[in-house]
Amino acid sequence: MFLFDIYNNILYYTKEFIVTSTSPNLFIHGLMAVFIIYLLTKRPFKPRQNDTLTKAEEDELIREWTPIPLTPKTNPLEVLNQKELIIQESHGTHVTINNKKLLNLARANYLGLIDNQEINRISENAIRKYGVGSCGPRGFYGTIDVHLDLEKKTASFMKTPEAVLYSSAYATISSAIPSFSKIGDIIIVDRGVSQPVQVGVSLSRSRIYYFNHNDMDDLQRVLEQTQFKGSKAKIVRKFVVIEGLYYNSGTIAPLPQILKFKEQYKFRLIMDESHSVGVLGSTGRGLTEHYGIDTNLVDILTGSYGNAFSSGGGFCCGSPEVVYHQRLNGVGYVFSASLPPFLACSSTKAIEMLQDSPKMLEKLHSNIGELYQGLNKSGALNGLLEITSLPISPVIHLSLVDSKSNKANRIDDEILLQKIVDKAMENGLLLTRAKYVTAEKFIPKPSIRISVSANLTTDLINQSINIIKNCTSFVLSSN
Amino acid sequence: MTDEFQINRNQSWMHSKRFWVVYIVALMGAKALITVLSPDFEYDWLLITVFHAVVTFFGFHWQKGIPFFPTNQGKYSRLTLWEQIDRGQQYTPTRKFFTIIPIVLFMITLHSNGYKGFPFYINAIASFVIVLSKMPRMDRVRLFGINKY
Secondary structure, three states: OHHHHHHHHHHHHHHHHHHHHOOHHHHHHHHHHHHHHHHHHOOOEOOOOOOOOOHHHHHHHHHHOOOOOOOOOOOHHHHHHOOOOOEEEEOOOEEEEOOEEEEEOOOOOOOOOOOOHHHHHHHHHHHHHHOOOOOOEHHHHHOOHHHHHHHHHHHHHHOOOEEEEEOOHHHHHHHHHHHHOOOOOEEEEEOOOOHHHHHHHHHOOOEEEEEOOOOHHHHHHHHHHOOOOOHHHHHOOEEEEEEOEOOOOOOEOOHHHHHHHHHHHOOEEEEEOOOOOOOOOOOOOOHHHHHOOOHHHOOEEEEEOOOOOOOOOEEEEEOHHHHHHHHHHOHHHHOOEOOOHHHHHHHHHHHHHHHHOOHHHHHHHHHHHHHHHHHHOOOOOOOOEEEOOOOOOOEEEEEEOOOOOOOOOOHHHHHHHHHHHHHHHHOOEEOEEOOOOOOOOOOOOOOEEEEOOOOOOHHHHHHHHHHHHHHHHHHHHHO | OOOHHHOOOOOHHHHOHHHHHHHHHHHHHHHHHHHHHOOOOOOHHHHHHHHHHHHHHHHHHHOEOOOOOOOHHHOOOOOEHHHHHHHHOEOOHHHHHHHHHHHHHHHHHHHHHOOOHHHHHHHHHHHHHHHHOOOHHHOOOOHHHOOOO
8 A cells, every 4th residue: 555655646746747847837947047058158259349350351451561660751841840940048029049139020929028027027036935846736735825816816807707727828728628528529629720729629539520710601500410309419518619819820710609609509618718818809808808798608718828928827717617627627737737836926917917007908909900001011022922810810820822732732832931931030030930730630721920029119010021021022033 | 457447346346256146145135035024925036036127127227327436537428337347248257147147036936926927927028128138139239219328
């Protein structure tokens, strides 16, 4: 009986096993087990990287490969640009090169504050008090009272809530742009921006769109093109980058129209005023004052102390959020030693002087006018050179009228202009060609770049107009 | 060669074996807790499977970027946590572990609740979605543009 029970039990369990093993339940379990084993046997791989080359493609690549020279080849333009001048002595308007005193129209000294006695005295005092450097970034023992003074002074001068100080004018715009615009954001840039702005734009790793220089229809086209609907519009930040006064062309941006677009298309405006602050407007507050617009409508405004104020460093002003963000995210602010205290002192003094004596600015405006009118008079340049900049621009660009150059071949024009520059140097006038980095994306026409200063007298202006005129006709007629 | 600053702290903790043990213990602890609280509840494993599926779906496949460490300059801001694991490398041990967990949970639930009726469908759908999302084919795929930006 006992054996029979065991037999019955075995039979029962066997029966049940057969029933359950054919049931879907066990079947699914089996599938899952197979799937797990399948997963465990797979080898790791990286997707989208398995484009290995075939033997034929490999051979093709090896055949096409030519070794690059150990030293890079210099093109004739680079050789031309390598020419160096050694300045032995420098004063307000004149420099000494090769023991010869030359009138200097090649450097940005718009308000004529270089060699100003008052500023020299203050700088000397600052050096005696603080030393020549500040020995640290702003966050690490590099902040000195004069930096805070200058930030306050700049903010009140620009009529913005806050300002942040950078130790280099070049680093100002090239770290202000990447601190706000990141991967996945959109930057819309004017084609005519100068090199620091181009560097900033490319450092941001954002998607970059270009519009034709000062072409508002083209800007509108790009804005329409980058208009996103729905959830994408919420996460993509959009910036338009312009320069107040374009250093490469001497033109100004049509700010009222851009601000109208800003309301319509919702973007943030970044404006570099390196060459317009201290120059444009009735009290030198830059392009916004020139148009009579509130500065705070421009979200991020950068400027330089190096051009009009004849000192060093740069600033970015805007709302407190804009400024505080840069104190932690502006690469040039965080990782660079702060502005030497004597430069900060001289900048503060320069802004004070500009505020106290508007005569300086009037003189600059009248000088720009005189030089522009003098060069623009019929026959002044014998129809050989033309002025491509605006009458209010302190940067005057003279380019060849019958220029045959294109992007690939500009060396002939550059050599011709260099001849004019060399000839002018023989006659006591220091000029310069506008030189560009070869890797720049949009290089403007070859030109001679003249920077006007406030401390030029009428005699000096007339003298320089005559020299430019004579040298141009001498070089171009002998050519 | 991984430098310290290149480590993505959003996903670096997931590779430790100790964490895997803790994960399994936590799942078993959840089961024990439900059993203690209500001994007669027969859908305890189903509850755990579905809860696990929902939580990991939003954690792994919905939330993008690095929520707690605002670094890396937006490099990962378009990627879900699952796509950040091992820098997008597929079938790594970590990925296998986190894929096998829902499969095993599915099997346990199947065992305890059977293959018929409403509970099975919930179990199957939740597990299917969560496992399908982890397949290499679905890497950086946004079906129908859902959750694209």
